[in-house]
Amino acid sequence: MNKYDVLVVGGGAAGMAAALSAKEAGAKKVLICEREPSPGGILRQCIHNGFGLGYFHEDLTGTEYAHRFISRLENSETEFRGDTTVLEIRPDRTALISSFGCVEEIAFDKCLLATGCRERAIGSLPVSGTRPAGVFSAGTAQKMVNLMGLDVGRRIVILGSGDIGMIMARRFSILGKEVVAMVEKEACLGGLVRNVQNCIEAYNIPVLTRSTVTKIHGRARVEAVTVRDLLSGEEQTIPCDTLIVSVGLIPERELVDGFEELPSWLALCGNCEKVYEIVDSVTVQSEKTAREILSD
Ligand SMILES: Cc1cc2nc3c(=O)[nH]c(=O)nc-3n(C[C@H](O)[C@H](O)[C@H](O)COP(=O)(O)OP(=O)(O)OC[C@H]3O[C@@H](n4cnc5c(N)ncnc54)[C@H](O)[C@@H]3O)c2cc1C
The missing domain is CATH 3.50.50.60 (FAD/NAD(P)-binding domain)
Known part of the structure; x- marks a missing residue:
């Protein structure tokens, strides 16, 4: 079974920031599983501007904001698996993932859930x-x-x-x-x-x-x-x-519904923690959460 230092579920703004931050904090094997073919999450469809004023001090479109993180990811030796849905996260620190009809089990040390939110x-x-x-x-x-x-x-x-x-x-x-x-x-x-x-x-x-x-x-x-x-x-x-x-939007946390309380090896990033109005706050919260879980 493949084993990772960090499993990141979701490759939107939160997942990308969390993965990069985990790498910077010393994690060697970081895997992002994303059910869509490519990273970016909701930003991929946001062609309007108003993104990045807080984080980059620039007025970017959602796609431009995503692209900055995608470029960093490509140079970070983070493993990105698109078209890959995480089906289960288990208390023994294994996960069940599905990709192109294949179901696979992987093991991990830490897990960062960055699954965003769904619409009411x-x-x-x-x-x-x-x-x-x-x-x-x-x-x-x-x-x-x-x-x-x-x-x-x-x-x-x-x-x-x-x-x-x-x-x-x-x-x-x-x-x-x-x-x-x-x-x-x-x-x-x-x-x-x-x-x-x-x-x-x-x-x-x-x-x-x-x-x-x-x-x-x-x-x-x-x-x-x-x-x-x-x-x-x-x-x-x-x-x-x-x-x-x-x-309205509802944080997407179905994968951890079965946990009575979150174990110390699991943390929530971005809109799956709470619905953030702006992406800059998502990025900052996800970076901080990744640093904290890795220092544990
Ligand atoms: C229409 C709209 C306009 C916005 N406008 C602005 C704006 O002008 N300025 C601004 O700063 N912010 C704006 N925001 C807010 C900002 O874009 C979001 O808060 C931020 O991008 C959310 O990032 P996220 O990673 O938490 O979630 P998402 O981008 O939703 O990413 C979650 C990812 O997880 C994946 N996923 C979920 N479940 C699984 C699973 N089981 N297995 C694998 N993958 C999974 C999803 O496919 C998705 O790619 C806007 C948001 C929206 C929706």
């Missing part, structure tokens, strides 16, 4: 109606548009006003789509102030606060949504062909 789905909300085509989470829509070059729809309602929702509102506007409403249950928009200004105000996106989507209309494809004003209870039906759901 429409099914977690009390929204009635059928489930026609045209309902996407914001991150999925971003991947489809920015990485796969797909067209997700023309007349779009966005539910939730976190950063991903706002960034996608701007992206759709740039692509010539009609963003007919951003619907937010709170009294003001969530996310970073700069995104409110640069993505919503600058593109005149109509905003309905203290409101939520209560029903999706349409059988084969979304035809409209019902939006309820949460203060007055009044409802309006807004015709659209696409509903983008941006209602």
Whole structure:
């Protein structure tokens, strides 16, 4: 069985920073397992700028930020395995990994979990109606548009006003789509102030606060949504062909759900520890966590 000093699960901003930091702290054999073909994580689909102001003191796109770490990784003798999913992490410090139909066991001394987070789905909300085509989470829509070059729809309602929702509102506007409403249950928009200004105000996106989507209309494809004003209870039906759901992120920790408490050889990095607003904080936290676990 192959044995590593450090196993890093996930090759996003957190995993790359953690692996490099582990190397710098003296770990010889460091392995990153990433289920996507290449490293970068969510940064791969973030073609907008606003990354790196804290860490590099430069305004980079997400892909540029990722590239800086990918270049460092390539020169660091860190082993990177893409298309490789970690299926299990076991108390005896072995892991089960799957790649191209092969399942393999590996052993490790320390493990850094950097699996990011997943998006809260429409099914977690009390929204009635059928489930026609045209309902996407914001991150999925971003991947489809920015990485796969797909067209997700023309007349779009966005539910939730976190950063991903706002960034996608701007992206759709740039692509010539009609963003007919951003619907937010709170009294003001969530996310970073700069995104409110640069993505919503600058593109005149109509905003309905203290409101939520209560029903999706349409059988084969979304035809409209019902939006309820949460203060007055009044409802309006807004015709659209696409509903983008941006209602929060949940740290992805399924691999360690079975542990009552985290053993000293295992630590959480980046968005799987907590949801960070900016990548610079993810990088700093992951570097620190890797240093700490290696000094143990
Ligand atoms: C749309 C959007 C816009 C953003 N805009 C900004 C911005 O303008 N400025 C800024 O600073 N920050 C921004 N951020 C935040 C920042 O990009 C993220 O916080 C950061 O990139 C998260 O890094 P991570 O490594 O923790 O997670 P991720 O990038 O999600 O990486 C986790 C990786 O783990 C892999 N993985 C998960 N489970 C397994 C498994 N079992 N086996 C193998 N691999 C696994 C995944 O495939 C993924 O590649 C934005 C985020 C998003 C989503």
